[in-house]
Amino acid sequence: MFWFKKKDQLDHGLNDHDKRERLFFHDIVNLTHGLILFFNQRQSINKIISVEEIQMLEKEVRTLQSLIKDHYHYKHKNLPNTYDWVPFNIAEIAVKSLIQTYLPEDSVQTYIHKSFLEEKNSVVYFPVFYRIMNNLIKNMAEAKTSEVHIHFIFTEKGLTIETRNQSKSNEDFKNISDKLSQLILVENPSQKDGGLGLESIYHLAVECGGKFDFEISNNYWINRIFLPTPEKATEKTTQQIGPKKAA
Numbered sequence: 001m002f003w004f005k006k007k008d009q010l011d012h013g014l015n016d017h018d019k020r021e022r023l024f025f026h027d028i029v030n031l032t033h034g035l036i037l038f039f040n041q042r043q044s045i046n047k048i049i050s051v052e053e054i055q056m057l058e059k060e061v062r063t064l065q066s067l068i069k070d071h072y073h074y075k076h077k078n079l080p081n082t083y084d085w086v087p088f089n090i091a092e093i094a095v096k097s098l099i100q101t102y103l104p105e106d107s108v109q110t111y112i113h114k115s116f117l118e119e120k121n122s123v124v125y126f127p128v129f130y131r132i133m134n135n136l137i138k139n140m141a142e143a144k145t146s147e148v149h150i151h152f153i154f155t156e157k158g159l160t161i162e163t164r165n166q167s168k169s170n171e172d173f174k175n176i177s178d179k180l181s182q183l184i185l186v187e188n189p190s191q192k193d194g195g196l197g198l199e200s201i202y203h204l205a206v207e208c209g210g211k212f213d214f215e216i217s218n219n220y221w222i223n224r225i226f227l228p229t230p231e232k233a234t235e236k237t238t239q240q241i242g243p244k245k246a247a
Helices: 016-044 051-072 088-102 126-142 170-184 196-207 230-241
Strands: 085-087 109-115 123-125 145-154 158-167 211-217 220-228
Touching: 016 051, 016 088, 016 126, 016 196, 051 088, 051 126, 085 088, 088 109, 088 123, 088 126, 088 145, 123 126, 126 145, 126 158, 126 196, 126 220, 196 211, 196 220
Parallel strands: 109 145
Antiparallel strands: 085 123, 145 158, 158 220, 211 220
């Protein structure tokens, strides 16, 4: 199993502010990259965007606004309907959109498994949840995966996310393993962007009082993330973030 052994092995020589900005930049580019993929797909088949797809694109723009608002903690009169704590059924729509973009059903078998303590209390902090899921799903797509399992398990303590994916090639997992070893186990990791998605997941989880680990076992790449309940997460993030500001 891989885990983040030393905090300084994740910093790439950056201070806390620069590191946070770099990871946010990485995740925002991921989001806009997904939108570009969607447009490219429609252009390749010469298909007009439907009203339903326009509604989906509106949700994506609102997601982008939510991530920006959460990161900078500024209020704005044109940001009244951004997402913060949302019921899981709202968050799941975003997950399915990411799956549609990165894991097309004609080439990848994707299974979503859900376990709820009480569905009405199953809520997630959307900006953190979305950034984590975007990185997870994009990473699985880049591994040229052929089968994906995503488990969402809610308990009184919070949400556990576990993903398992196979690869079409053992060589793909060997490349992933080599990159992870370089990022996590080497005392002086590369300054390149490789591994920033995993680094972002780690910091997002830890900042709200959760945790993240992963492993490669029996040709499966397995990620496990824990995100605490609103009360626990709010207590943790309030200490780190402080009051919001007005733009």
